[in-house]
Amino acid sequence: MKKRKILFLVLLCVLVVLLGTFYYLKQSVADFEGEITIDGLEHKVEIYTDAKGIPQIYAQTDSDLYFALGWVHASERLFQMELLRRVGTGRLAELFGKALLDYDKKNLQTAFRIIAEKSAPRLEPADRALTQAYINGINSWIKQANPLPPEFLILQIKPDEWCIEDVLTVAVYQSWFSHALMDRDHTNQWLIDQLGEEVLGLLMDYKDWSPPTVPPERELAHSALPDYAMASASNTWVLAPKKSTTNAAIHASDPHLSISQVPGLWLLAGLHSDEGTHFLGVTAPGLPFMAMGHNGQAAWSFTVGGIDIIDYLEFPRIGELEIQGPDGSIQLEKTEHSIQVRNEESVPYTTFFCHLGAVVEETPEKVRIMKWPGYDKGADEMLHAAYALRKTENFEAFRKTVTQFGALEVNWMYSDKNGNIGYQLGTPIPIREYANTVSVKDGLNPDMHWQGYLPLEETPYAFNPDCGWLASCNNQITETHLPGYYDPYRIIRISEALQAKDRLSPEESGALQYDTQSVVAKRWKDLCVEGLSLNGSQQLAQAVNEWDTTMSPDTKAGAFFQIWWREMTPALFQDDLADQWKKAASLKEVVLSENVEALIDRKDTPDSVENAAAISKLAVERALPLWKNRCWGEICTLTIEHPLSQVKILDKLLHLNRGPFPKHGAHSTLNSNFSSYSHENGTFQANNGPSMRYVLDWSDLDSFVINLPMGQSGNPFSPHYDDFLAYDTREVRWILPFSKEKVQEKAQHKMILMPLETQSH
Template identity: 45%
Template structure:
């Protein structure tokens, strides 16, 4: 009996260990193939895929069809769970896998109708674009069929991916154009602030921060006409700049890009790849899993990158419901019926789908339904099919001059971005790619009257009326989500949600030197001097003097604004800036003082005395130095003087890493790591305060960095923030992370000879016999 008991106990002890190691062993077979030969149905000709030491593939195919098939195969092999989550999120189908917790997200996504947009857009596809998408989807599905063990997330959650379809690509493409707007859109918050602080809020928001430069200098009509008719024979926030040959140490144009996206999730956003076919496609850069093609990079002739433009292409309208028929609204054209539609949303562990009744109008979906009125969101994306965006994206890969580039990037639908351009001939340029609504002079941040025709858009400005720059006399062009034009010099308003800070630092650096090298551009991308600090550190020093803290005031005066992880001054500044809205807005907004952050710059820049004064102190009138001192005293009393890296962390989580046993078993999460930077440094860190942990966590930062000197196309450097693979068993799960943290570069050549010389493995996809 004792012996049997010992055997049972031993089995109970050994079984978890066996499950632990055997499970890991089995799941390791889900890793992508990097070498060998695979016969597969779907490719028409042999395809070679080289991989370098960091797992960056370059595909060599006979046809574009085989090229797109192979990219779909690679995306699925490295990012299938990311793609599945994205597809479910966009289409409003998360509840089916995750249950009640995701239901409200699904309702919102169904209301915005991305699923429907993808389905309807199929009819708008050109034959060429449809063929490219069909080949890409076939590659994804071929990998799913080929792999006997799917990535760990599918096994753990017990879900199987449905076959990938063209409508999935189109839904994702549509959502990508919405995503930037949804991050930037602050109109509901601005309206709430106006309710508390008065209509002057809107006036402040429409006043440009003239201390922050614009991307496009004033252009005369003659110069604009000349550039348009020139015979051209010869790109969450982001930074991108281009340098002309006269300011380049190599004598060729230089192109730099580092888009700022979420870096706190596994895997990273981008998948780096080179695409080469005998039919003429030759392009290298970053791709988006779920969509074919390179969206930023170069093709050996031109380079292209983008930043979020922050143009306001969203408005909110209040429509009165028709008193005679509550399912109609009053519009400038009279009483118009609401579109009523039912959405069936499946929820995990529920036998029947839930039904939701939703409403839409010719102007956009209804987001708020009241007894006497509805609120409708008007977005430019409702007017443009993602089919056009997909066609333009694929066409851009083969562009070879600025004229073609302009036409293509202004046909990306509602993608609200600034595009930067350079080419092998030495030209540089900039083009706003966002569709610009033709508006009357209205307050775009207010809730507009849907019955008033004056407050509605009347189409979009044509290409020849959009801001651009070609070979500027300065020898450089830069865009950092800042003001695009000087409002006083431009013929129509361009309201938006612009960042005034990083462009000030970029402009300073680009004006300081006569010539720039690749190394100079590397240094700029890693620059940690904050435009926020340089603009406002004097106010913090003034606050220190109101506290009679002359030692701290001198420290701030002598500080260069560098937000390094080891700096105590940087930590004090960042905490001060975080809590400065408290003494500024608490008397008006109470516990909602944090929402005042949205208009803090405008309030301080304008010296808005009625807001800055604390109404709770009676006859005493507080000035800016007083509120600065109040915030500084709070910071010193509450937090002391830590180093910035002690309170500013990068934590990278996998979606399943919230379950600690899974994190331990699979090694999913990374961090915390001390980190520097803020939203005003070129090496950006968009962090947020976590009250429970009393520290900042980084949300967004450079998601990739590239620099191209056209003097040596094979010298192109690019790296992501984490790794090529989303599979924790892959050697490429996080092999970019340390390089990214240290600002080191990874060279990815372009020519076949040099790519093959640097390859570490070769995978061949062969037609199935």
């Protein structure tokens, strides 16, 4: 009896501690009500928040506006911002241990922080002032926060104060990330090494069955260069008034990034100041950027461009800090790092850098340098363009601004209140005297060095095309080709849909963002049916043949097709590449399209010659036991995970993760679903997809509709941690008004930030 009483008291104490801890951590949720006095503001700032936790900030000055944006970013996403800062500075192992040591080394080697430190002194005074105001807002929130968000308590860390170099580091990393999403240089070089130089021609294959973004009448005189596949995606399109049921331009955007982690990249916000800044759309915590949305005069969005803007040059080494270049010796800058590792001793690490770029490989005899526009175009340029973009009013100014975003590698789409629509490639395009952008170049050869970048007047753009619409889905940009890694599929579907009707409504544009028709299935369904027929699976062959190619969760034919398509990769390439066959996935489309017999015929069957149908039959034999008569929603799921959920007890206590949920779409549908595939059990885990969706109808700025996949807040105790989840899965839209009257009507909360001086009076 006494033991039971003691056990009861112990359990009661544990419960009290847990409840107390939970109550304490709930105090870390962002404030939405009341009046807070803050040192650093000039004037009163009002923040109206709607039922989804979306703030609309009203300030008298731009400085106070950016201060408040920094405050809001920190209040909702401080841990995310801390991780981004640590990624750029190579400090993740300090939090998570040895497993991330190599990742830290890679990021230190890429020199994000070095670029930021070199860029900081070059900031324009006005840009520096606004950036500092944003940073002051971040630091002000951190200073008053008690407690900090739960991740800081769990990891037992306190964030350092933010500085200008931190913001610039995040900016450089994000511009790198936009290209890293799609870069395949190393894989393609490996394929050339394994399969021969003739593979280079396949990698450079121009897909004439996939339309470009820029209409032919706007073609520019570039030489024909490579076209590669990619791994991630985005969609955006604009309709001219003559194509719209509202007789005004319509602008749709859904950038595809990671959807399997929480929080997502974007935070929705409205920003308004008496000095003329007005914006409604998505912001990126850690950056004072108005990334995608509209300012009441013009709207903008972007997709990853896919152009190959990285080359590798190899130089003879003269000494530790000197290499031989085409015009003499080149000095290297050496940086000694001490990487802190959680629960381990610090690890020394040395990196080298020069005006050409970062040293990525070295021996006593040779040095390999990575050439990337980010080493030529500083983060100061990127910030200057970001601040200019917020007041864009016409396409000419827009073109000049978005082509000055440093090394940001994106396609920009434009629309405005006057009914104009436009497209501009923002990527800095290197001028090269060679076509092969994959192989490592001889640094001693001056012809292997870039000759600058294309000037604005020679960059691809389009303005008010006769067809009345423009679209970008990470596809080929022009018919006269630029080297890169492009997705040929989704542009086909959006082109068909936009051409099919004389006019489209905003609702129809929104519905297209959830469209699940598979372009890959439309192209290769017949080959799958042929393989099934050769295998004797007539009933399934009929089902696949009659399937409408939509990837809804209840489709069984679609589920089988997706497994079959993945199994076509080992069926085609395992004989050539053994256990490295996955690296050839990007070759599958072109090998089948062009019927490349040398790669279709299997080397492990010398007595027979296989054609595509025979390979399809082999893939069918692999796919059938994996399929198990399951629907797409059974084999393809989405689980949204918090970084700390790797500690299972934390996930259970704090309810960090969401899912698994059945997932719509596939990699070639407009409702894009990029999934990792298990060849062991035939299942797909969704990773990348729409990171937000918006549709803007210029006839009514108060009807702007927008969604996130999860929620505004990164704090698991916040009511806005996941309150967009049900909306997104049910395809329900959230309306975000622009006029102050409508903002106030929709607001659920109002918070006032007061300057310290005003309070004292």
